[in-house]
Amino acid sequence: MSTFDSYNPVTGLSIGQHALSSNEDVDAAVASAREVAPFWQALNFKGRKKALLQWNSYLLENLDDLVEIVSLETGKPISDATLEASLALAHLGWAARQAEEVLRTSHRSPGLLMANMSATVERSPLGVVGVIGPWNYPVFTPMGSISYALAAGNTVVFKPSEYTPAVGKFLADSFLEATGLNDVFICVTGLGETGKYLCESGVNKLAFTGSTATAKKVAATCALSMTPVILECGGKDPVIVDRDADLKRAADATIWSAMSNAGQTCIGAERVYVHQDVAEEFIEHCLRIAAAIKPGEPGIGNYGPATMPTQIAIIERHIKDAIAKGGRVLMGGVESVHAPYVDPVIIADVPEDSTAITEETFGPTLVINRVATMQEAIALTNASRYGLGASVWSKRNGKKIARSLACGMVSINSVIAFAAVASIPFGGVKDSGYGRIHGPEGILEFTYARSVVRTRFYLPLAFTSFRRTAGNDKLIVRVNKILKGRLG
Numbered sequence: 001m002s003t004f005d006s007y008n009p010v011t012g013l014s015i016g017q018h019a020l021s022s023n024e025d026v027d028a029a030v031a032s033a034r035e036v037a038p039f040w041q042a043l044n045f046k047g048r049k050k051a052l053l054q055w056n057s058y059l060l061e062n063l064d065d066l067v068e069i070v071s072l073e074t075g076k077p078i079s080d081a082t083l084e085a086s087l088a089l090a091h092l093g094w095a096a097r098q099a100e101e102v103l104r105t106s107h108r109s110p111g112l113l114m115a116n117m118s119a120t121v122e123r124s125p126l127g128v129v130g131v132i133g134p135w136n137y138p139v140f141t142p143m144g145s146i147s148y149a150l151a152a153g154n155t156v157v158f159k160p161s162e163y164t165p166a167v168g169k170f171l172a173d174s175f176l177e178a179t180g181l182n183d184v185f186i187c188v189t190g191l192g193e194t195g196k197y198l199c200e201s202g203v204n205k206l207a208f209t210g211s212t213a214t215a216k217k218v219a220a221t222c223a224l225s226m227t228p229v230i231l232e233c234g235g236k237d238p239v240i241v242d243r244d245a246d247l248k249r250a251a252d253a254t255i256w257s258a259m260s261n262a263g264q265t266c267i268g269a270e271r272v273y274v275h276q277d278v279a280e281e282f283i284e285h286c287l288r289i290a291a292a293i294k295p296g297e298p299g300i301g302n303y304g305p306a307t308m309p310t311q312i313a314i315i316e317r318h319i320k321d322a323i324a325k326g327g328r329v330l331m332g333g334v335e336s337v338h339a340p341y342v343d344p345v346i347i348a349d350v351p352e353d354s355t356a357i358t359e360e361t362f363g364p365t366l367v368i369n370r371v372a373t374m375q376e377a378i379a380l381t382n383a384s385r386y387g388l389g390a391s392v393w394s395k396r397n398g399k400k401i402a403r404s405l406a407c408g409m410v411s412i413n414s415v416i417a418f419a420a421v422a423s424i425p426f427g428g429v430k431d432s433g434y435g436r437i438h439g440p441e442g443i444l445e446f447t448y449a450r451s452v453v454r455t456r457f458y459l460p461l462a463f464t465s466f467r468r469t470a471g472n473d474k475l476i477v478r479v480n481k482i483l484k485g486r487l488g
């Protein structure tokens with residue numbers, strides 16, 4: 001069996017070997033998941049809820065083991081890994097408990113023309129769902145798809161990132177351990193090729209979380225077999241600070257959002273648009289807070305290393321570009337990059353065409369630009385090719401500003417809070433992807449609608465028959481005119 005190594009990003013040393021799943025391995029996993037899918041569906045909501053809550057309890061009892069693996073493979077502090085796993089379990093519990101209500105058959109009005117019919121919409125699971133996940137939140141992110149797909153009645157084949165294969169294996173092994181159910185949730189480890197095989201395997205839907213560049217490849221591959229996709233991609237999330245904002249709180253939350261997890265958060269703050277009247281005070285708070293933060297290994301740093309070594313060059317390139325284009329360095333600089341760590345970097349007044357503004361940096365760096373009005377902040381926010389999340393700080397205008405933003409999620413007077421609310425959907429627009437996980441929308445994503453109409457009694461008019469007369473046609477037109485198109 002071919003294998004590949006996973007590494008501890010702090011030491012750079014190998015910490016495990018994992019199966020390099022071939023095309024045949026992936027196809028076999030999907031076939032096994034397909035075979036067991038009717039059984040999982042037949043358990044119905046009650047049976048699936050029981051199994052998923054057993055799994056939830058098992059993960060809670062063994063949280064320390066899971067968290068240790070996350071910390072080892074990503075380099076993030078234990079406390080961050082604990083928060084990540086806890087939030088993921090909150091979603092698992094919610095999906096398990098709410099699936100029945102969300103997927104209940106709904107009764108619709110049949111309209112006047114079909115008044116003799118009953119009209120209902122049923123939701124059916126898709127079959128086998130493929131999930132491809134990233135490394136930055138290796139529990140929270142894929143579980144946003146896995147939990148909701150399983151609760152909706154699908155079986156799942158999961159390909160974790162090559163940087164976090166042990167986390168993926170732990171999740172699948174724990175499902176089997178907790179429920180005793182084989183093949184309902186399978187993990188296939190491997191590199192990018194293994195992900196491609198999963199896209200080609202004939203799964204009934206593919207839920208991808210990762211970079212926009214890979215998402216385009218995934219969508220292209222899946223298009224060949226008409227496999228529907230959900231794409232959760234990168235972002236360039238803004239923090240908008242109005243002049244009536246609580247500046248201390250805004251700065252505290254912004255620095256945490258930008259720097260925690262070494263800035264490797266898809267919905268983390270990457271750029272700030274602050275009203276010019278309060279910019280200096282806001283910047284002062286940011287600098288004071290960031291000065292007390294440093295990277296280091298778990299137990300020492302406030303955040304860890306860049307999990308993926310190749311990200312270091314991108315972070316360095318963005319810092320250099322911001323400075324070369326005239327950005328004012330307020331903290332750190334190119335010298336802040338010392339692989340595998342990056343110290344906090346804050347740069348102000350960065351031109352909007354700098355890569356530090358146009359591309360996802362995914363490092364503990366923050367751009368702070370001042371704006372004359374909130375309209376300017378909104379326009380600059382919406383000019384981005386990304387549209388994932390945003391944070392708005394204002395005592396009076398939060399809702400108004402939020403409504404104007406072209407993105408999938410907004411937190412007012414908080415950061416990334418939407419990710420922790422299980423009842424609302426998570427996802428983006430534009431290059432940040434499409435489709436939704438979390439909430440009722442996240443459960444519906446993993447089902448298809450089946451419309452069922454049933455004749456309750458027969459009418460003297462037979463519309464769907466060669467017995468239909470010219471008089472019948474005239475009657476339809478006349479009634480339609482009287483009702484002004486309200487026939488349906």
Ligand code: NDP
Nearest residue numbers: 134135160161162191192195196210211214232233234266
């Ligand atoms: P990548 O796009 O590099 O990889 C994502 C996954 O896709 C990995 O499992 C990878 O495998 C796999 N993959 C690589 N090539 C292919 C292929 N050709 N076909 C199918 N699968 C493939 O993303 P990262 O892992 O670097 O994750 C970081 C990105 O994820 C950031 O852009 C971040 O913003 C985004 N993200 C988005 C979130 C959201 O919900 N919107 C949440 C979290 C992160 P392998 O690792 O083995 O190469």
